[in-house]
Amino acid sequence: xxxxxxxxxxxxxxxxxxxxxxxxxxxxxxxxxxxxxxxxxxxxxxxxxxxxxxxxxxxxxxxxxxxxxxxxxxxxxxxxxxxxxxxxxxxxxxxxxxxxxxxxxxxxxxxxxxxxxxxxxxxxxxxxxxxxxxxxxxxxxxxxxxxxxxxxxxxxxxxxxxxxxxxxxxxxxxxxxxxxxxxxxxxxxxxxxxxxxxxxxxxxxxxxxxxxxxxxxxxxxxxxxxxxxxxxxxxxxxxxxxxxxxxxxxxxxxxxxxxxxxxxxxxxxxxxxxxxxxxxxxxxxxxxxxxxxxxxxxxxxxxxxxxxxxxxxxxxxxxxxxxxxxxxxxxxxxxxxxxxxxxxxxxxxxxxxxxxxxxxxxxxxxxxxxxxx
Amino acid sequence: xxxxxxxxxxxxxxxxxxxxxxxxxxxxxxxxxxxxxxxxxxxxxxxxxxxxxxxxxxxxxxxxxxxxxxxxxxxxxxxxxxxxxxxxxxxxxxxxxxxxxxxxxxxxxxxxxxxxxxxxxxxxxxxxxxxxxxxxxxxxxxxxxxxxxxxxxxxxxxxxxxxxxxxxxxxxxxxxxxxxxxxxxxxxxxxxxxxxxxxxxxxxxxxxxxxxxxxxxxxxxxxxxxxxxxxxxxxxxxxxxxxxxxxxxxxxxxxxxxxxxxxxxxxxxxxxxxxxxxxxxxxxxxxxxxxxxxxxxxxxxxxxxxxxxxxxxxxxxxxxxxxxxxxxxxxxxxxxxxxxxxxxxxxxxxxxxxxxxxxxxxxxxxxxxxxxxxxxxxxxxxxxxxxxxxxxxxxxxxxxxxxxxxxxxxxxxxxxxxxxxxxxxxxxxxxxxxxxxxxxxxxxxxxxxxxxxxxxxxxxxxxxxxxxxxxxxxxxxxxxxxxxxxxxxxxxxxxxxxxxxxxxxxxxxxxxxxxxxxxxxxxxxxxxxxxxxxxxxxxxxxxxxxxxxxxxxxxxxxxxxxxxxxxxxxxxxxxxxxxxxxxxxxxxxxxxxxxxxxxxxxxxxxxxxxxxxxxxxxxxxx
Numbered sequence: 001x002x003x004x005x006x007x008x009x010x011x012x013x014x015x016x017x018x019x020x021x022x023x024x025x026x027x028x029x030x031x032x033x034x035x036x037x038x039x040x041x042x043x044x045x046x047x048x049x050x051x052x053x054x055x056x057x058x059x060x061x062x063x064x065x066x067x068x069x070x071x072x073x074x075x076x077x078x079x080x081x082x083x084x085x086x087x088x089x090x091x092x093x094x095x096x097x098x099x100x101x102x103x104x105x106x107x108x109x110x111x112x113x114x115x116x117x118x119x120x121x122x123x124x125x126x127x128x129x130x131x132x133x134x135x136x137x138x139x140x141x142x143x144x145x146x147x148x149x150x151x152x153x154x155x156x157x158x159x160x161x162x163x164x165x166x167x168x169x170x171x172x173x174x175x176x177x178x179x180x181x182x183x184x185x186x187x188x189x190x191x192x193x194x195x196x197x198x199x200x201x202x203x204x205x206x207x208x209x210x211x212x213x214x215x216x217x218x219x220x221x222x223x224x225x226x227x228x229x230x231x232x233x234x235x236x237x238x239x240x241x242x243x244x245x246x247x248x249x250x251x252x253x254x255x256x257x258x259x260x261x262x263x264x265x266x267x268x269x270x271x272x273x274x275x276x277x278x279x280x281x282x283x284x285x286x287x288x289x290x291x292x293x294x295x296x297x298x299x300x301x302x303x304x305x306x307x308x309x310x311x312x313x314x315x316x317x318x319x320x321x322x323x324x325x326x327x328x329x330x331x332x333x334x335x336x337x338x339x340x341x342x343x344x345x346x347x348x349x350x351x352x353x354x355x356x357x358x359x360x361x362x363x364x365x366x367x368x369x370x371x372x373x
Numbered sequence: 374x375x376x377x378x379x380x381x382x383x384x385x386x387x388x389x390x391x392x393x394x395x396x397x398x399x400x401x402x403x404x405x406x407x408x409x410x411x412x413x414x415x416x417x418x419x420x421x422x423x424x425x426x427x428x429x430x431x432x433x434x435x436x437x438x439x440x441x442x443x444x445x446x447x448x449x450x451x452x453x454x455x456x457x458x459x460x461x462x463x464x465x466x467x468x469x470x471x472x473x474x475x476x477x478x479x480x481x482x483x484x485x486x487x488x489x490x491x492x493x494x495x496x497x498x499x500x501x502x503x504x505x506x507x508x509x510x511x512x513x514x515x516x517x518x519x520x521x522x523x524x525x526x527x528x529x530x531x532x533x534x535x536x537x538x539x540x541x542x543x544x545x546x547x548x549x550x551x552x553x554x555x556x557x558x559x560x561x562x563x564x565x566x567x568x569x570x571x572x573x574x575x576x577x578x579x580x581x582x583x584x585x586x587x588x589x590x591x592x593x594x595x596x597x598x599x600x601x602x603x604x605x606x607x608x609x610x611x612x613x614x615x616x617x618x619x620x621x622x623x624x625x626x627x628x629x630x631x632x633x634x635x636x637x638x639x640x641x642x643x644x645x646x647x648x649x650x651x652x653x654x655x656x657x658x659x660x661x662x663x664x665x666x667x668x669x670x671x672x673x674x675x676x677x678x679x680x681x682x683x684x685x686x687x688x689x690x691x692x693x694x695x696x697x698x699x700x701x702x703x704x705x706x707x708x709x710x711x712x713x714x715x716x717x718x719x720x721x722x723x724x725x726x727x728x729x730x731x732x733x734x735x736x737x738x739x740x741x742x743x744x745x746x747x748x749x750x751x752x753x754x755x756x757x758x759x760x761x762x763x764x765x766x767x768x769x770x771x772x773x774x775x776x777x778x779x780x781x782x783x784x785x786x787x788x789x790x791x792x793x794x795x796x797x798x799x800x801x802x803x804x805x806x807x808x809x810x811x812x813x814x815x816x817x818x819x820x821x822x823x824x825x826x827x828x829x830x831x832x833x834x835x836x837x838x839x840x841x842x843x844x845x846x847x848x849x850x851x852x853x854x855x856x857x858x859x860x861x862x863x864x865x866x867x868x869x870x871x872x873x874x875x876x877x878x879x880x881x882x883x884x885x886x887x888x889x890x891x892x893x894x895x896x897x898x899x900x901x902x903x904x905x906x907x908x909x910x911x912x913x914x915x916x917x918x919x920x921x922x923x924x925x926x927x928x929x930x931x932x933x934x935x936x937x938x939x940x941x942x943x944x945x946x947x948x949x950x951x952x953x954x955x956x957x958x959x960x961x962x963x964x965x966x967x968x969x970x971x972x973x974x975x976x977x978x979x980x981x982x983x984x985x986x987x988x989x990x991x992x993x994x995x
Contacts (some may be wrong), residue, residue: 044555122505178389179382241419247567255423276422279558286405290398297394301387309386320397324404331407 001063006015011200012024016364021291022343022358024053028285029344032273036256036264047265047346058355062189065359073360074131074307077124081152087114088155113349115156115164120357122152122168123314126175131307142176163339167322175315179310237332239271242298247278265346267338271330289323315357322368424692429451430562431498431590435583436529439608440573442542442619443846447534449543449574449657454530455510458498459489463522468519474501481665498524499624504662529846531567531661537654537741538623542646542680542782542844544572545657561585571660571680573844576781580848592932612849616645624967625650627682634947635683637824638964639940641831643861643935644840646780647825647968651683659898685778685785688820689946691952692905693748693889694931695769695815697833697877702768703756703797704873711876714738717751721862723809728754728810731906745880746888748904750814757813762804765812766792771867772829773839774821780842788825791818816908819886823944828930830903831942834933837867837874882936884957890930898964898969902932904953915964925949928956934965941968 034048065073091105092116105112126145149172157165161349239255242248251257253275256264274282293316300312319342326336326341340347342354411419430766440449454827464470467489474480480502488501497880511523517523531546547570561584562568569578586607625636629652638647656671672680681687703709719735721728730736730750744752756766769775774792789795791812809818824842835853841862848857883892889904905995907927928950933942943961950956
């Protein structure tokens with residue numbers, strides 16, 4: 001068997017940079033949630049304080065995922081997937097309905113959203129599937145993994161949760177590109193079409209009549225824009241655009257303070273941020289996400305084995321996909337599908353899951369000097 | 374899989390990762406370009422749009438449910454009134470605004486300043502003053518151009534047409550407190566919401582409150598309404614039909630006059646409260662408006678405690694009315710037989726002291742029935758001493774003493790029914806047998822509320838069957854139009870023999886015909902009852918007239934009528950008015966007579982008719 005030794009050298013600058021980027025994005029998130037909910041005090045603990053509690057819980061998950069060897073975690077992939085599937089089924093049967101969709105399992109005062117954790121588990125499952133033995137031929141490379149993914153995808157779409165469903169597909173697509181398809185050309189084409197899907201969607205979508213869109217949208221995603229008039233999308237564009245170069249300052253965002261923005265603390269937290277901090281703030285935030293992606297891909301590149309590389313690639317692709325689609329939808333170039341901005345949007349399950357995924361990423365990095373034999 | 378294969382696979386993965394990196398970064402740069410386009414290239418355009426984006430969301434407050442008496446007489450409704458709102462964002466010169474409001478309609482300067490500087494959004498209208506007169510509202514409207522940001526809104530103000538009458542039961546409303554907001558955690562409530570603060574308004578707040586709607590209006594840059602974008606109607610609150618008859622209620626309150634006290638009238642066969650008066654009272658119309666600190670202080674610190682509902686919160690020694698319980702306990706435990714005579718010589722020696730009878734010289738040889746009729750103290754000292762406090766407490770508990778009746782009013786008090794365990798727990802002392810002697814005539818530690826006593830005498834009248842007293846007869850659900858009638862809540866049946874109750878009933882009838890309450894004798898209807906005189910000070914020397922009023926005894930009379938088929942049970946308590954027979958009994962008599970006149974005595978049926986339903990169907994038809 002393999003004898004694994006951990007990289008016990010002092011954490012290098014690389015890791016501190018990685019952590020600093022995460023903390024910076026989380027802080028901007030808390031600040032924006034604070035501002036978005038400032039004029040409407042909710043009874044009980046304010047949302048920004050709750051988000052900080054989620055971050056502490058996420059930090060614990062981060063440490064757990066960092067300490068246990070990722071080979072050990074990957075061995076649990078299939079049992080974990082089974083648990084997630086059961087939870088997703090439970091949600092469908094008994095889940096808490098909010099805004100027309102069933103996504104939550106209430107646990108005491110909190111609500112737990114299994115579809116968030118399903119994404120991370122899918123990364124584990126697909127990575128350990130490809131890393132285990134030689135997978136030859138398109139059947140083993142493409143079809144089998146897609147069959148593994150299907151039940152989870154089905155249960156998520158059924159809720160309906162279009163956003164999580166798309167993230168699920170994106171993780172699968174990214175894995176396929178990195179390892180699945182032999183021909184480089186096909187792979188690139190596939191990823192491009194996946195990433196361009198939202199844009200292409202917009203073109204197809206644009207050709208539809210209003211009533212057709214309305215029907216489709218209320219079918220797949222009943223919680224946004226039931227009027228189908230693009231009101232929320234427009235308000236979000238106005239918020240971002242009105243920020244101009246320097247922004248309107250903290251609490252200065254009339255779009256969010258006057259409640260023109262729906263869900264200013266969750267899906268549209270980027271609009272709140274962009275209105276208040278302007279293009280300068282946006283550059284800082286995009287810079288932070290770019291740094292996070294560069295550092296993450298670097299970890300994948302330096303991984304010692306295929307499993308580590310695939311885990312890192314999956315986490316990176318998932319976070320990048322969510323960030324791009326979320327900012328894209330607030331900026332009006334992607335339809336509104338309900339994907340939160342990683343590390344920024346308010347939400348317990350998403351915050352804990354994202355931090356756990358980042359812990360896994362750093363795990364891969366810290367064990368890159370693993371010795372075999 | 375060979376080592377070589379693993380490594381070649383890893384190298385292939387790494388090569389593709391570089392491609393993934395380039396693609397991801399391209400997308401982020403693309404986003405950056407889009408955001409540059411929105412914020413820099415088209416920024417001015419969107420900034421302009423956001424400045425003119427002046428739709429405002431205005432809550433539409435629901436109309437609070439109405440409260441009626443049992444015959445549909447209105448007790449609480451809503452009348453239009455004007456409220457002054459200020460949106461700070463639109464105010465140009467705050468100082469000028471404050472001075473203007475002071476000179477124009479004479480607002481309190483401190484109050485206005487406090488309201489304007491309170492925490493909250495600058496962009497949302499805040500309530501500054503409610504209950505403006507039409508003239509004040511018109512004055513402000515005509516100076517509208519001088520005060521940008523000021524808005525007059527017609528709103529509904531809670532109104533109680535009956536004024537003082539029934540105020541303790543209907544209660545009053547007021548702005549929700551931060552505590553209440555936190556506790557309820559309901560999206561129906563917000564800062565400034567009006568909620569019930571007392572009485573039924575409070576108990577049934579969730580039903581009465583209704584659900585707010587909202588209106589999205591578009592305003593231009595000067596704050597004028599251009600158009601209404603969206604209207605979501607408010608859902609009015611449910612209506613309550615009370616069990617009381619406001620005519621009886623008003624009479625009960627006027628009978629008490631200026632004296633402090635309480636009168637409770639119940640229907641013993643259902644538990645419906647027919648009247649519940651508590652004096653001194655308050656005008657819920659005044660308390661429902663915004664009070665200044667001074668006004669509120671005056672009410673709360675009033676020595677006569679007008680806010681206390683003496684019927685449910687006043688706890689008094691029951692005095693001789695407690696002998697009803699004693700008689701039941703004595704017969705049931707076979708401590709005495711109906712024919713047992715006890716000699717009363719005007720005093721009962723116990724230990725070193727002598728417990729005196731109210732009648733100097735005593736009643737001579739007397740049996741239980743006559744001991745009730747003439748309220749002989751020595752008889753009950755004797756049986757009390759034989760039974761012991763715990764036996765007495767057990768029977769008192771059966772009659773509902775020492776615990777809340779469960780009526781739908783907040784903060785009901787339970788009174789005290791002492792026992793050896795009670796004293797151990799509360800006072801950490803042992804029970805002294807001498808204290809049993811005091812308790813036997815309803816003195817000492819024993820305290821009761823007038824409502825408890827009305828129910829107690831009602832249980833006797835109803836042959837031992839007890840119903841929970843209640844104030845709401847029907848709830849009209851506004852959303853569905855459904856009338857929900859409350860069903861009489863059977864609380865239990867005494868485990869006391871019918872013959873025991875019959876003997877007590879005979880005694881109580883005798884009290885009025887030949888005993889201590891002959892002043893309650895009525896030509897219209899047969900009345901049964903029991904007087905009581907509750908001592909407030911330990912020492913009682915000389916005639917009552919010589920004692921300062923605040924140390925004088927409380928007068929009790931508990932009664933029911935008609936004796937043959939009881940329809941009404943009445944408890945009267947008048948504070949510091951001396952003997953129950955002279956001060957309390959005549960009041961009960963007048964109330965019962967009025968009840969008989971209002972509701973001619975039809976033959977008693979098992980299920981009393983529901984005049985309320987007739988009433989409603991008639992109103993629905995017209």
